[in-house]
Amino acid sequence: MADNKLLSVDEALARVLSDAARLGEEEVGLAKARGRTLSRDLVAKRTQPPVDVSAMDGYAVRAADLAAGPLRLVGESAAGHGYGAPLQAGEAVRIFTGAPTPQGADAILLQEDAEVADGLVKAKEAARPGQHIRAAGLDFRMGAAGLCAGVRLGPAELALAAAMNHARLPVSRRPRVAIIASGDELVAPGAEPGPAQIIACNGFAVAAIAEEAGAEVVDLGIFRDDLAELERGIGLARESQADVLVTLGGASVGDRDLLRPALARQGMTLDFWKIAMRPGKPLISGRLGDAHILGLPGNPVASIVCALVFLAPLVRALQGDPNAAADQTEAAIAGADLPANKGRRDYMRARLARDDAGRLVARPQPLQDSSLLTELAQSQALLIREPGEPPLAAGSPCRIRRLPG
Numbered sequence: 433m434a435d436n437k438l439l440s441v442d443e444a445l446a447r448v449l450s451d452a453a454r455l456g457e458e459e460v461g462l463a464k465a466r467g468r469t470l471s472r473d474l475v476a477k478r479t480q481p482p483v484d485v486s487a488m489d490g491y492a493v494r495a496a497d498l499a500a501g502p503l504r505l506v507g508e509s510a511a512g513h514g515y516g517a518p519l520q521a522g523e524a525v526r527i528f529t530g531a532p533t534p535q536g537a538d539a540i541l542l543q544e545d546a547e548v549a550d551g552l553v554k555a556k557e558a559a560r561p562g563q564h565i566r567a568a569g570l571d572f573r574m575g576a577a578g579l580c581a582g583v584r585l586g587p588a589e590l591a592l593a594a595a596m597n598h599a600r601l602p603v604s605r606r607p608r609v610a611i612i613a614s615g616d617e618l619v620a621p622g623a624e625p626g627p628a629q630i631i632a633c634n635g636f637a638v639a640a641i642a643e644e645a646g647a648e649v650v651d652l653g654i655f656r657d658d659l660a661e662l663e664r665g666i667g668l669a670r671e672s673q674a675d676v677l678v679t680l681g682g683a684s685v686g687d688r689d690l691l692r693p694a695l696a697r698q699g700m701t702l703d704f705w706k707i708a709m710r711p712g713k714p715l716i717s718g719r720l721g722d723a724h725i726l727g728l729p730g731n732p733v734a735s736i737v738c739a740l741v742f743l744a745p746l747v748r749a750l751q752g753d754p755n756a757a758a759d760q761t762e763a764a765i766a767g768a769d770l771p772a773n774k775g776r777r778d779y780m781r782a783r784l785a786r787d788d789a790g791r792l793v794a795r796p797q798p799l800q801d802s803s804l805l806t807e808l809a810q811s812q813a814l815l816i817r818e819p820g821e822p823p824l825a826a827g828s829p830c831r832i833r834r835l836p837g
């Protein structure tokens with residue numbers, strides 16, 4: 433049975449994103465735009481190709497002339513330098529890929545299909561009218577909205593923006609994500625931990641997930657389990673003008689889980705702090721001034737899975753991505769028998785492989801404790817089980833979400 437006292441993951445995500453509007457915008461040069469998000473539709477400033485051009489190296493001809501015998505070779509059209517005169521009956525023009533098709537020509541005879549001697553071009557094959565010609569505007573026409581606001585600029589989008597003749601692009605401001613870790617047991621990597629201390633590691637994964645989604649990350653370091661210390665950390669995050677404050681650990685119910693009280697004392701409006709998710713039941717969501725607060729649970733795998741499920745979509749939404757909450761799951765086959773699931777949506781760490789029939793099989797790791805980073809690093813996906821789901825037999829369909837990297 434689903435746990436009715438706890439908020440579902442989908443409801444929690446909808447609430448996290450409910451008031452996450454796009455932040456400001458700025459302009460960047462093409463070379464700096466990779467991974468950024470367009471803040472406005474981008475309209476083509478030109479037509480591409482601007483004129484009819486050849487798609488092959490060969491001869492520009494009138495297709496109907498070929499049957500009548502060899503054509504007279506009268507000139508050349510190269511990319512950037514057209515032939516400059518109309519093609520007359522019985523004529524051929526040497527042409528190269530990307531070069532303007534002379535007026536009057538209606539086909540390109542491939543050079544492999546031509547024999548040229550003494551200024552005459554003899555066709556070894558017939559030509560179909562229109563063959564190997566790219567019509568003006570085949571890719572896009574001036575005024576067309578080639579790219580829409582909210583799109584992430586990857587290699588194809590950058591090339592298209594350049595081809596449309598935009599040297600600078602309007603992009604959403606990158607959300608600033610401040611991260612504070614909490615816990616007396618934590619020391620930074622490279623330091624010498626005391627006998628009961630461990631290395632703070634969650635922040636590196638969470639920063640990577642936020643940056644991958646387009647954020648600028650400010651890591652404010654580690655704060656002791658002490659109200660005044662935590663309030664100091666929260667104050668530093670506010671001073672850094674964070675759009676999102678992510679806290680790590682101290683989110684649960686123990687006497688030393690002081691983040692909720694510290695955030696409350698600093699003025700946070702709490703939305704929720706417990707959800708029907710495993711790992712990740714204690715998740716704090718709220719607002720502090722203009723900043724969004726996301727308090728992630730301390731167990732490393734819980735903080736990473738919660739960052740994937742909540743922080744990455746929040747960072748996307750703050751850049752105006754209309755698909756910030758898009759379903760990222762896909763179909764697979766369960767690689768092992770699994771017992772009935774209880775009241776929380778379970779994100780089980782799983783290895784992916786193909787079976788003999790080529791189907792994608794997700795085999796859950798034997799240990800699912802939310803402290804186990806080795807199991808996580810050896811997994812390629814999360815196998816998702818819904819609250820109250822009955823037992824699942826090996827070979828049955830299931831849903832997975834791929835892990836980054």
Ligand SMILES: Nc1nc2c(c(=O)[nH]1)N[C@H]1C(S)=C(S)[C@@H](COP(=O)(O)OP(=O)(O)OC[C@H]3O[C@@H](n4cnc5c(N)ncnc54)[C@H](O)[C@@H]3O)O[C@H]1N2
Pocket residue numbers: 613614615617618630631632633634635680681682683684685686689711712713714728729730731732734802
């Ligand atoms: N009585 C209950 N106990 C717990 C519950 C509960 O519902 N009732 N929930 C459990 C669940 S689920 C989780 S998840 C954890 C989350 O607790 P906190 O967010 O308060 O996290 P901490 O107690 O501070 O730490 C938990 C664990 O993670 C380690 N940690 C913390 N921060 C980091 C970091 N930056 N890098 C690496 N490791 C970190 C910390 O040392 C602890 O081992 O609560 C359960 N308890």
Ligand code: MOO
Pocket residue numbers: 709710711712713714729731733734802
């Ligand atoms: O959410 Mo906790 O991560 O189940 O350990």
